[in-house]
Amino acid sequence: MRDSVVVDGVGKTYAGGVEAIREARFRVAPGEFLSLLGPSGCGKSTLLMMIAGLLAPSRGSIRVDDAEVQGPRRDVGIVFQSPVLLPWRTVLDNVLLPVEMLRLRRTDYARRARDLLSMAKVDDFAAKLPHELSGGMKQRVAICRALVHDPALLLMDEPFSALDAMTRDQMGLELLRIWDVHKKTVVFVTHSIREAVFLSDRVLVMSPRPATIGFETDVKLPRPRTMDMQEADEFNRYVGLLRHSIEAGTRP
């Protein structure tokens, strides 16, 4: 099967001379849940923004669905660390923003938007303004917005890192539930080892800046994942393995 994302020898040096990415090379299979794991400032966001077409690589090439990425694409959904909801729009209208931007017919997608909201358990808030929602609820809405136009690829940049620990675990479970129904390819950026293990099919470890992909492992935990798995030996073996590889990477 052809790959959903191909990152081929990609490097990024910012205009100021900061080399964020030395070289990244990996592929993401269709329907795969892939995590990019690395310490803060190592270039995770930079890499994700390049896949999103929001930032141009300095070297190498990125292909999504066999087409060279030259700018934002209509079949990609993005979730940022903050929910970035427009405060003057209701929850439903926020979810429908991509539909408007892409000049699709609103009536064709209103139904889907409501279904996504009810799957994310925020349908009661469809007519409310964002400031009436909690942080976790806002991020659920942001995920619905990323999925409303039915993209094949979902890019997530530390989407749960601003949430408290309990909400965070809950959100992970719900993301997996939505992912199970909609079967998107997901590239998920995180600096939490446990989160990466819990969610992913495969984890790539990025070294500190200038980043390279230092280590990768498949996570062969059964699906659907449950909270209890976090105490299982196998789960903690993956966590240990990844921690060691990160510590090895940070050695001078």
Next chain:
Amino acid sequence: MRGRSLLWPLAVTLAALVAWEAVVAALRVKTLLLPRPSLVAGVLWSRAPLILEHMWPTFYQIVLGFLLSLVGGVVVAVLLTYSEIVRKGFYPLIVVSQIVPKVAVAPLFVVWFGLGDLSRLLLAFLIAFFPIVINTATGLTSVDDDFVRMARGYMGTRRQIFTKIRLPHAMPLIFGGMKISITLAVIGVVVAEFVAAQRGIGYLIVMANGLLDTPLMMAAIAALSLMGLALYGVVAGLERLVVYWQVRTETPRGGFA
């Protein structure tokens, strides 16, 4: 809520008027110097036709000058935001032009634009324009990068980013500018009327001054203030409708106790 927030200022105003009345009566202050508030109120009532006649031209020039500065200010702010040439070339000039006290330019405007409405309108525009430009430009450019990145990620065009994100984001600040602007437009028109006019509240004040008719002068000032207050109220009311998403903080009860 709203009724209660007006209660205290009204009570204080009333108390001040009563004190004024009492002091003037007790010290037998000459009416020429400081008339009693009740006398001013009486003049406001008995000479209402005269005051209203002069109020109308002042009113419509304030409104016109304000609307002109609103449209002009927003257009200039958009140009400042999107054109580097305008930003680099004209923005410093606009700022420097604000250092010239516009009130001092009023007589010059009469020389340039004549004794008619035009010179008064232009002075109001010139004074009221600046807060709109500054606030709008600040609002349009202070959008968080994440919002623009999000919109671009969904293939938003520059125009879409302007209409769907930058402009609504700027609305609270634009209204902040409008509230300053409407009070400045009042000043602009009245000062221009002081300099040269055959009608208008500014003219009435100068005329009453010449006749040593202090009660009429104060009645005219009171009428002008009430008009200014009403205009401000209209803008503030519109703001509540348009900027509906601004979270109005609920003040906890109990104060600082």
